[in-house]
Amino acid sequence: MTKVVIIGGGPGGYEAALVANQLGGEVTLIEREGLGGAAVLSDCVPSKTLIATAEVMVRIENARQLGLHIAAPDVTDVVRVDLGEVNERVLHLARAQSADIAQRLRQDGVHLVSGSARLDGPHRVVATTESGEKAFDADIVLVATGTTPRELPEARCDGERILNWKQVYNLTEVPKRLIVVGSGVTGAEFASAYDGLGCDVVLVSSRRQVLPGQDQDAAAVLQRAFERRGMEIMSESRAYAARREGDEVVVSLEDGREVRGSHCLMAVGAIPNSAGLGLEDVGVALTPSGHISVDRVSRTSVRSIYAAGDVTGVFALASVAAMQGRIAMWHALGDAVTPLDLRRVSSNVFTTPEIATVGITQQEADDGDVRVASVLLPLASNARSKMQGFTDGFVKLFCLPTTGIIIGGVVVAPRASELIHAVSIAVAQKITVDDFSQAFTVYPSMSGSIAEAARRLHNRDEALLTT
Ligand SMILES: Cc1cc2nc3c(=O)[nH]c(=O)nc-3n(C[C@H](O)[C@H](O)[C@H](O)COP(=O)(O)OP(=O)(O)OC[C@H]3O[C@@H](n4cnc5c(N)ncnc54)[C@H](O)[C@@H]3O)c2cc1C
Numbered sequence: 044m045t046k047v048v049i050i051g052g053g054p055g056g057y058e059a060a061l062v063a064n065q066l067g068g069e070v071t072l073i074e075r076e077g078l079g080g081a082a083v084l085s086d087c088v089p090s091k092t093l094i095a096t097a098e099v100m101v102r103i104e105n106a107r108q109l110g111l112h113i114a115a116p117d118v119t120d121v122v123r124v125d126l127g128e129v130n131e132r133v134l135h136l137a138r139a140q141s142a143d144i145a146q147r148l149r150q151d152g153v154h155l156v157s158g159s160a161r162l163d164g165p166h167r168v169v170a171t172t173e174s175g176e177k178a179f180d181a182d183i184v185l186v187a188t189g190t191t192p193r194e195l196p197e198a199r200c201d202g203e204r205i206l207n208w209k210q211v212y213n214l215t216e217v218p219k220r221l222i223v224v225g226s227g228v229t230g231a232e233f234a235s236a237y238d239g240l241g242c243d244v245v246l247v248s249s250r251r252q253v254l255p256g257q258d259q260d261a262a263a264v265l266q267r268a269f270e271r272r273g274m275e276i277m278s279e280s281r282a283y284a285a286r287r288e289g290d291e292v293v294v295s296l297e298d299g300r301e302v303r304g305s306h307c308l309m310a311v312g313a314i315p316n317s318a319g320l321g322l323e324d325v326g327v328a329l330t331p332s333g334h335i336s337v338d339r340v341s342r343t344s345v346r347s348i349y350a351a352g353d354v355t356g357v358f359a360l361a362s363v364a365a366m367q368g369r370i371a372m373w374h375a376l377g378d379a380v381t382p383l384d385l386r387r388v389s390s391n392v393f394t395t396p397e398i399a400t401v402g403i404t405q406q407e408a409d410d411g412d413v414r415v416a417s418v419l420l421p422l423a424s425n426a427r428s429k430m431q432g433f434t435d436g437f438v439k440l441f442c443l444p445t446t447g448i449i450i451g452g453v454v455v456a457p458r459a460s461e462l463i464h465a466v467s468i469a470v471a472q473k474i475t476v477d478d479f480s481q482a483f484t485v486y487p488s489m490s491g492s493i494a495e496a497a498r499r500l501h502n503r504d505e506a507l508l509t510t
């Protein structure tokens with residue numbers, strides 16, 4: 044039996060454990076905090092649960108456009124947000140999901156160890172547990188230890204008013220004025236959620252526009268939506284310090300300005316959990332940022348050691364972590380394996396509106412990496428959008444100019460995360476725009492606009508060609 048030891052029980056680790064077990068491995072999974080990892084306990088799942096609540100508030104607020112009037116100037120005058128109760132629910136759901144994952148792993152026969160692990164050679168892992176150190180021999184080791192929120196040296200999080208994204212669930216009242224530092228996906232999602240919950244939000248963005256890593260047409264729509272809702276966006280502003288002054292937090296910007304609020308959320312990225320694992324001692328190569336270097340089948344520079352998930356810095360998504368973990372085990376245990384293909388990954392920014400993307404990006408098209416034809420169709424003319432009072436978003440499709448094969452897309456809309464799946468299938472299955480537009484869509488529906496975008500790409504001479 045192949046002995047597999049997995050360090051880290053997030054999506055990278057636990058999905059790998061399920062596959063390794065399925066392929067007949069003797070699997071030990073060592074986790075120091077809880078099964079499901081940060082994804083389930085503090086990052087992905089809690090944030091999406093909080094956002095689900097915030098979305099309801101936004102829908103109530105927007106009901107005015109549909110002729111449904113709230114008998115008060117502000118939605119928070121009639122709907123009281125009990126943030127303590129909201130956060131209790133958030134954490135309860137996270138713990139319940141963690142317990143489900145643990146139960147499933149145990150049922151499958153995975154040996155679960157609660158403790159902190161490190162390598163002791165390429166074929167040995169030592170776990171520090173409550174009952175002392177335990178050593179495990181391993182034919183294969185998978186490192187899936189995730190990341191930790193980055194802190195600015197002069198803006199240390201205290202868990203009360205200067206918070207990272209794992210600490211916000213301690214709040215029992217909606218902050219009066221929340222300063223969100225960082226306008227990447229994490230910053231944008233929390234800014235959107237707290238704004239929805241009726242909080243006065245200031246977003247400190249180091250770039251000209253929010254979401255610098257995303258499709259810039261989509262980011263522009265989101266920035267406009269944020270501004271229209273009254274959010275203050277401080278563009279091209281870098282924070283360097285945050286301090287408490289009584290009941291206030293003061294954030295100092297590099298240009299000398301100061302921003303005052305009741306709370307501050309630091310969302311300035313994450314650092315890999317690769318230190319103290321003994322990786323360098325066994326010869327595992329790291330990148331300059333401290334991530335573990337892996338190839339497309341999750342191999343590190345040491346034959347018996349694989350790595351998966353955020354600690355590899357490949358594409359910080361739960362879905363990618365899970366796939367990297369599975370691929371590692373398929374490869375290590377001799378099953379058929381397809382190397383990781385990032386061109387097929389779909390992802391979503393859970394703001395209001397949502398931004399979903401799959402495949403090639405506008406940036407890659409603009410950089411000339413591949414010659415594409417593309418079309419951008421605003422949803423303002425979509426009948427369903429109008430009925431729902433939504434006019435902000437768009438659908439963008441990319442295809443190869445020669446064959447018409449769909450290679451990517453962007454959807455900015457409510458529930459874009461669901462709408463993108465059709466485009467995702469088209470990208471994975473190499474479907475042409477003509478074949479795509481043959482499928483019936485419901486009338487009226489927003490997905491009708493995706494089919495319409497594909498129809499517009501029938502005459503690709505007229506479409507915007509990017510080289
Ligand atoms: C706020 C936020 C929201 C997000 N939302 C989404 C989303 O909506 N969709 C999405 O796809 N992705 C989302 N992500 C990204 C997603 O959470 C990560 O990509 C995912 O958690 C990566 O999984 P992982 O297995 O690599 O690491 P993690 O989930 O971080 O798990 C790693 C585990 O390893 C354990 N560990 C670390 N060191 C050791 C050690 N020495 N010994 C034992 N155990 C150890 C840790 O305790 C942790 O439990 C979000 C991220 C953030 C920050």
Ligand SMILES: NC(=O)c1ccc[n+]([C@@H]2O[C@H](COP(=O)([O-])OP(=O)(O)OC[C@H]3O[C@@H](n4cnc5c(N)ncnc54)[C@H](O)[C@@H]3O)[C@@H](O)[C@H]2O)c1
Binds near residue numbers: 232281358393
């Ligand atoms: N919905 C999702 O799937 C989801 C949600 C959240 C995070 N994630 C994943 O996590 C990854 C990391 O996202 P993130 O947003 O946490 O980190 P990030 O590194 O992508 O963004 C951090 C942002 O903070 C800015 N910044 C850094 N220092 C600053 C300073 N001093 N002042 C002001 N701004 C500063 C950076 O310029 C950057 O734009 C994402 O790429 C994504 O893959 C996914």
